[in-house]
Amino acid sequence: MTVSPTSSGPLTLLRHRLFWPVVILVALLLLNVVFTDHFFSIEVKEGHLYGSLIDIVRFGAPLILVALGMTLVIATSGIDLSVGSVVAISGALACLQISDLGDQDSVGGVLGAAGVALLLSLVLGAWNGVLVAAVGIQPIIATLILMVAGRGLAQLITGGQIITVNSSPYKLIGGGYWLTLPFGIIIVLVVLALTAFLTRRLALGLLIRSVGGNAEASRLAGIGARGVVITVYTFCALCAGIAGLMISSNVSSADGNNAGLWIELDAILAVVIGGTPLSGGRFSLGGTVLGALIIQTLTTTIYSIGVPPETTLLFKALVVTVVCLLQSPAFRAKVVRRRRPAGVSPVAEEKVRVHA
């Protein structure tokens, strides 16, 4: 995470990879305080936690999940455009099965439906991974196929209509509470802990960084790059699948056309804002969560300060540009002329050339 600072002080803090994202998030939150009374207050009503901050995490949960999977994919210098379609497919399949149940409130039936939906997500992810790793297609193109065809598939599953379900166990996934916390937040925490364990405690994180840094060199060093890449895409699709269940459960319906629309772009933004470079080779899970929270806070802020919600995109463009410019070594070198302490390069690494 840290860029190995040898000395402490304000300058080192300034150079920390997550410094600017944190500043932006704090600024956004402070902006909210001005416009909303008791913005930071969290209270317990009927055994449930309530508050603006909780809402931000709750509504941001699907985005955080998708962005987590995307982080690992991007760390292998790949990209996954198909997550939005996977979100739609997973939600559509789960709702279709639940709507066919005799008793929509049966826990077993709901679990089965969710299981099948997640299984299909895994298959779709593996398909992406095989296209990238085994067939050797550029990631952006390989996943573009599923992005385009997946929307069609989702509509095929729903029959072009919006499937509505009325199932209390299913409702729990996206809209329910458990142990005073919204269930979505618990899912995010579990997935985050699992991802952190897999990538920090096990060798997987090292392998991912290695493949992202130089796939060919990793292969020569004896790393099964193909296996790593396929695993990562499968994991990403699984995260998208869970997010799909959450989104469709929250509104108790599946919309093949609009569920998860443009979530891939938001997820990629979250990853980039969080300081993971699109060129791969390193990643920051904490940064990604931060990035997703920034995007969600931005949306919430726009609603709460009374700007027309349609202009969200405009602010998003602004924030993206500012964060990316601040993080761009070239921009900092050209515009922000800073005194550089001798021998310390703020730029961790630079790739010679990156295909988008």
Next chain:
Amino acid sequence: MTTMTVPGLGALPRKYVPILVTALLLAGMFLAGGVRYTGFASGQVILNVFIDNAFLLVVAVGVTFVILTGGIDLSVGSVVALSTMVVATLLKDGWSPWPVMALVLVIGTVLGLGMGAIIQYFEIQPFIVTLAGMFLARGLCYVIGTASIPIDDPAFTAFAQTRIDLGGDLWISPSVVVAAVVVLVAVYVLHFRRLGRNVYAIGGNEQSAMLMGLPVARTKVTVYAISGFCSASGGLLLSFYMLSGYGLHAAGMELDAIAAVVIGGTLLTGGSGYLLGTVLGVLVLGLIQTIISFEGTLSSWWTRIFIGLLLFAFILMQRLITARRR
């Protein structure tokens, strides 16, 4: 996909194979449609594909330039929508048509220029920059207005309703002529001008191009400006076609444009491909929609599935071709 090994084609340079496959596919689709549906095998069906997709063709031409340099432009659909919105709003405010058209083209070009400059001089990935551009343009649409604004300017409606008779009951719209002119100019620039050479050189290997002393920075910024200009032109054509300005127009058009370019045989890594391929790619997409509407019982989402399958087939084929070259 085995046409590569047909003896008669053995002498054909490998670089023409993708475009030839696309042409064969197009011919095959047309023949299959002609056999299956009555009234399909007429010249007007092909012309209608052009009429209904003239704006996509113009947009795809711009995207081809960007992709040939190894970049990508995700902002095109939004710039198209923004153009229709600006046109509709200004016409409603009583502007005369010509200044409006000029202004729209300038806006598109400036947007492209700005994105290109950020990509080149601040070294941020094209994907992210054009993504921000996409949000910006869509956001601006909604700032202008969230409802659909009709266009009733006499010059625009006249342009939209004009039919150019080609004899024998065949006709095209003026938009097709505009699109054809754009394609011809683009072919000229790409294959007979220094800019075109530079575009191919940068797509082949940017570092080599730089070491050869080619103006890499200027060329890269220029292709994004061209893409912006083409998107704005596409937006103008769309506002003729729809006679309205709306922030939701052309949603997902960037994907259609990229798909058309890929199906047309242009490598997404840059440096290889032809504008003729892009034209064929747009025709394939258009013909898929025509076939599905002729079929009648097939639902619209099959379009997306077919496009996805085609993309898969073509990318796999490209992969095989580039693998053999080594």
